[in-house]
Amino acid sequence: MLRSDVPVLSRAAGRPALPSGPMDFTEAWLRNRRLSEHTRDAYRRDVAGWLAWCGGRELDPLRASFLDVNAYARELEATLGPRTGRPLTPATVARKLSALSSWYEFLVKLRAIDGNPVSGADRPRLDRDHSATVGLTPEEVDALLAAAEAETGPAAARNRAAIALLADLGLRVGELVSLDLNDLGAERGHRSVRFVGKGGRPRRRALTPGTAYAVDAYLAARAAAEGVDVERLTGPLLATATGARLDRHSVFRLVRRLAQVAGIPAAAKLSPHSLRHAFATTARAEGVPLEDVQDAMGHADPRTTRRYDRDRHNLDRDPAYVIWAARARRRG
Template sequence: MLNELQSDLGAFRHYLRAERGMADNTVQAYGRDLERFARWCALVRYDGYTSPTLKDLARYLAFLHDEQLAVPSIARHLVSLKMFYRFLKLEEKADASAVDLLASPKLWERIPSVLPPNAVDELLKAPQPGDRFFLRDRAILETLYATGCRASEVVGLKVQDVYLDAAFLKCFGKGSKQRVVPLGRPAIAALRAYLADGRAAKPADGPESVFVSKSGRPLDRIFLWGLVKKYCQRAGLPATTSPHTLRHSFATHVLAGGADLRSVQEMLGHASISTTQHYTHVDRDRLKAIHKQFHPRGKPADGAA
């Protein structure tokens, strides 16, 4: 059976290159993830890979934890496996239920440092109209989850980099690399309300920061972490939840929905699968379409380009 698995993995790689037209770096990345799955199958003498159960997949997920992989890497391994099972389904070698199981919230919720979508909803609803900075705080939380941006990127946003009518924003990540990130309808609505009615005037000349204090001064990362902790406590979420948890959750939820790895890495501002990417000239229309399709809150506002 393990020889058959290796044969199927080889056929899958050929399928990605020949029929999906994927680049060698992408094919190799999927291949590395799936070789780890093959090693696990051999290690535990698992020969039922064509009809896995949720329990089987949870055992594999526990193995990935034991390998001490980072959360995004664990999510990527599950996405690679989902792609493989989609291929096996096309070849009539595996039941459609395997693909469904790999999209199951029960499986994805086992990944540490990731909030399930219903928990994210509770966090985003935590700021209340009676709060002093309700519009600002709601907009911050919506922006964190809608974009997957780092805390430093969110506090560094400038008004001129936010394009609400076109449903995207520009941010600067590590190494001052600029990238374009789509926005969905809830984030656009929250940002529009905040910028119209909830934002203090800037204290001095210069680029206007989006998120500011009551005196109009830019917020910093430490303040943002405290703000997330405050609303997590109100929503009854784990005390370990942080801005980075929302970034992990963004990536996990979009990947679980079926988005491809390359596009998610571009939205996150990571290096590409094998080579460093430059994000200044990202195809924003393509990323917006992917974001709209796969992000739980990705539908843009009516009339957004």
């Protein structure tokens, strides 16, 4: 029995059809998955891009083959990004095809099609040991936090809280801006925050004393501006002057502006994700086990966490030194 929010399939002429249009199935597919709103929007754009490509060639998406998907992928690889002016990266193309594959798998489960055409397509090869994100050294993160601390003005306290959450927790920008006030809490003596991570997985993280202080100072200032007690504040954790949710583009601009103030050379190329990379690198350099960093970052695959660790090839961390030191201790 199909769920009521899934469009009904027509089996006229012995083959299922999409009487209401493919985008209706897209919405049913998205409702069927635990995803953040940002991820839903990205997947929706990915599928819409494929459907537009099919429409321009009068190709029925239900009859597309892996050859059609290959042609689409090669065209994507030659497409210039609107912001960078450079061809889309293999990771971007792979992500678009991954979303498309999931969409088709949903149609297979509903028996709208016999097979997934993306499964046989030639997807871009990804270097799991490489990331295009510009990283930050611990000293540069300190300088960024200092620049935020030195700011004045009505948005200064909010900006300090945002940068502290990015630096100390290594949150994704989508996770940061999706936080609501009721996501804050306390568990076994820890100040904490709960949110939905990538893949729709519920997550919880501890707030460091410094981050908790920055968040409390911001909420106190916000409550005073609204003329209410902190406990009566509602809505998004990070809000604009009008009470709207702070968006990811504002956070991008904030990181780059503060980096420029801090004198960081790569300021124009930084992003909130740079702080996420710095979190992983510093945690590993300070001896935090890989599995703990992986859990903190919400990675399903430890290889992803290793890619974030910019210092992983540093010979100072070669385990040969640990083995040698242990042997030396045994010999007394």
